[in-house]
Amino acid sequence: MKIAVIDDYQNAFRTLRCYPKLKDHEVVVYNDTEKDPARLAERLKDADVVLLTQQRSAFPRVVIERLPKLKLIGQTGRAATHVDIEACTERGIIVSAGGTGNSNATAELTWGLILSALRKLPYEVKRLREGQWQSTLGIELGGKTLGLLGFGKLGSKVGEIGKAIGIVGRPDHGKYRVKEIAINWCHIYAEWGETPDDDFLDHFQHIAEEHVSMREMLYANGYPAESFRDALAGITLAYLREIERRRNAGLDLRDIAGIKRAVLPYEKRLAASMTRYREQSNPTAAYPTVWESCGGDYVGYVKIKSLPDGGSVRLIREFYYKLCQASGIRPFSDNCDKWSVIASTRDVPGGIYYYLVSWPGGHTECDRIEFTGASPAEDDKVVTIRQSGRGCGR
Numbered sequence: 001m002k003i004a005v006i007d008d009y010q011n012a013f014r015t016l017r018c019y020p021k022l023k024d025h026e027v028v029v030y031n032d033t034e035k036d037p038a039r040l041a042e043r044l045k046d047a048d049v050v051l052l053t054q055q056r057s058a059f060p061r062v063v064i065e066r067l068p069k070l071k072l073i074g075q076t077g078r079a080a081t082h083v084d085i086e087a088c089t090e091r092g093i094i095v096s097a098g099g100t101g102n103s104n105a106t107a108e109l110t111w112g113l114i115l116s117a118l119r120k121l122p123y124e125v126k127r128l129r130e131g132q133w134q135s136t137l138g139i140e141l142g143g144k145t146l147g148l149l150g151f152g153k154l155g156s157k158v159g160e161i162g163k164a165i166g167i168v169g170r171p172d173h174g175k176y177r178v179k180e181i182a183i184n185w186c187h188i189y190a191e192w193g194e195t196p197d198d199d200f201l202d203h204f205q206h207i208a209e210e211h212v213s214m215r216e217m218l219y220a221n222g223y224p225a226e227s228f229r230d231a232l233a234g235i236t237l238a239y240l241r242e243i244e245r246r247r248n249a250g251l252d253l254r255d256i257a258g259i260k261r262a263v264l265p266y267e268k269r270l271a272a273s274m275t276r277y278r279e280q281s282n283p284t285a286a287y288p289t290v291w292e293s294c295g296g297d298y299v300g301y302v303k304i305k306s307l308p309d310g311g312s313v314r315l316i317r318e319f320y321y322k323l324c325q326a327s328g329i330r331p332f333s334d335n336c337d338k339w340s341v342i343a344s345t346r347d348v349p350g351g352i353y354y355y356l357v358s359w360p361g362g363h364t365e366c367d368r369i370e371f372t373g374a375s376p377a378e379d380d381k382v383v384t385i386r387q388s389g390r391g392c393g394r
Contacts, residue, residue, distance in 0.1 A: 002069075003045040005029040006040075007056035035056060041066035055079060061087035072096065107157035114141075142166035156219075183214075183267045184289045211236045218274070221286040223280070227277035231270035238266045264292070301347040302371055302381040304355075311357040311365075313342045313385065318352040318368070332356060332366060334390070348383075356392065357385050366392035 008029050028047075028072060034040045034058060041063045044050055044052065050067075051074040052059060059073065061084045073083060075097040080193045088095050097211065116122060119138035127135060146167040148155045211232065218228050242262040246252070271288040278285045302312050315330070316339045324336035339356070342348060356366045371383050 001025045001048045002046055003027045003049040003051065003053055003054070004044050006044070007053040008034050009033075009053075009056075013051070013053075037062045038066075044070075045320055052076065052083070057082070057084045059083040059289060064088060064091065064093065074098075077379060103154040103157045106154055107161060111161050112157050158242065183288060207236055207239050215285075222282050223274060223277060228270060228273055231266070231273045235266045235270060238263045245361040264290070301349055302383045303344060303346065304342050304348055304383050304385065306342045306357050306359070307384050307386045308359070311359045311385070311387075313344075314339045314356045314358075315342050315348065315353045316340070317352065321354045357386055359387065364392040365390070 003025055006029065008031055011029070011031050013029050017224075026092050030043070033310045034043055035057065037060065040057070044063075044067055046069060047067065048069050050059075050070060054077050059082060064070070064084055064087045070093055072094045073088065073096070075083070075095070080096050080097045083095055085095060111253065120136045124134055124136065129135075141162075144167055146159065146162045148159055168383070177181065206358050215228075215232060218232070219225075234302055239259070244260050246255075246259070252258075271290045274285070274288040278287065303316070306313055316336070320336070320338035321331045323330045324338070349372055352368070353369045354366065355369050356364065358364045365385065365388060369383070
C-alpha cells in the first residue's frame with residue numbers, strides 16, 4: 001500500500017512511535033506544501049492512503065476525483081471541514097479524523113509570543129548578535145489582566161500559566177458547581193438594550209457570553225468537551241440563524257417565545273448528549289433540565305425606576321442569585337458577577353429577580369421582586385422601587 005503524508009513541515013511523522021508499524025508499506029512524506037489542486041492531484045495520484053497534517057491544505061472535490069486509487073484519508077486533527085466529505089462518500093473513500101490533541105504545546109507557544117511581544121525579544125536578540133546591549137525595558141506582566149476568548153481545554157491552560165505569572169483573571173469557573181443545570185436562554189434577548197434590532201453585533205455578543213457561561217458551567221460540573229461541544233455549538237448557531245431569518249423577514253426580534261420554539265430542539269439535543277454521558281460515564285454529574293417555555297406570563301417588558309429618583313438600580317435573575325448562594329458566594333457581593341445595572345430607559349423582561357438600589361447619601365434597598373411584562377398591546381409598563389426605610393442588610 002502506498003501512503004502519502006503531506007504538509008509535514010517539521011518532518012515529524014517519521015519520529016512517531018507508531019511509524020514502525022508501516023514498515024511493510026511504501027510511505028512518502030512531503031515536507032513542503034502544494035496548494036494548486038492539479039499539481040496536488042498529480043503528486044498523490046498513486047496513493048492508496050493520504051494523511052493530512054492538520055488543516056494545512058484543502059482537499060476539495062477537484063482533487064479527490066483525480067485520485068483513482070485513494071481508499072482512505074487520515075487527518076491528524078479532529079476537524080475535517082477542509083475535506084469534501086460528500087465527494088469522498090460518493091467514491092467510497094473513508095475519512096478518519098483524529099481525537100483531541102495536546103493543548104500544552106499551543107499554550108506554551110501562546111505565552112512565548114506574549115512574552116516575545118511585551119519584552120521585544122526578537123528585536124533585542126538581533127541587537128545582541130550585532131554586539132549591542134539591551135535598549136528597551138519591556139512591559140511587566142505581573143498584575144496585568146489577561147483576556148481569553150473562550151475558556152475550554154486550551155484557554156484554561158493558558159489561564160493557568162498566566163495565574164502562575166501573576167496575571168489577573170476572572171474568578172475560577174469552578175464556583176458554578178451545581179446539582180442541576182437548567183438549559184434555557186430565553187432571557188438573553190431581553191438584555192439587548194433599547195433597540196436590539198439596530199445592531200447585530202450586540203445580539204452576537206450576548207449570545208457568545210451565554211455560550212461561554214454554559215460551557216464553563218458544563219466543564220465545572222464534570223462534563224468533558226466531547227460530551228457537549230457539538231450540541232452547544234448547535235444552540236448558538238440556531239439562535240444566530242433565527243435572528244438573521246427574522247431580521248431579513250422583518251419579524252419582531254423580541255418575540256422571545258417564537259425564538260425559543262425555533263431553538264428548543266437544539267437545547268433538547270444538548271440535554272440528551274449530557275444525559276448520555278451522565279448515564280454512561282459519570283452518574284455524579286449535574287442533571288440537565290430543559291425549560292420548555294420562556295416564562296408564560298413573564299414574557300413582555302417593563303421599565304424600572306426608583307423613588308425618589310436618582311437611585312442606581314441593579315438586578316440579578318433569581319436563578320443566578322441562587323446559583324451564587326449555592327456556590328458559597330454572597331449574592332449581593334461583587335463576586336456574584338451576573339448583576340446588571342438597569343437604566344430607567346431600558347426594557348427589562350418580566351420575571352423573578354433580586355434588586356439592589358443605591359441612592360446618593362448611601363441608603364440602599366434590596367429584596368426579591370416578581371413582575372409580569374407589558375403585552376404588545378399595552379403601553380410601556382413601569383415598576384417602581386421605593387425607599388422603605390428598612391435598608392439592605394446584606
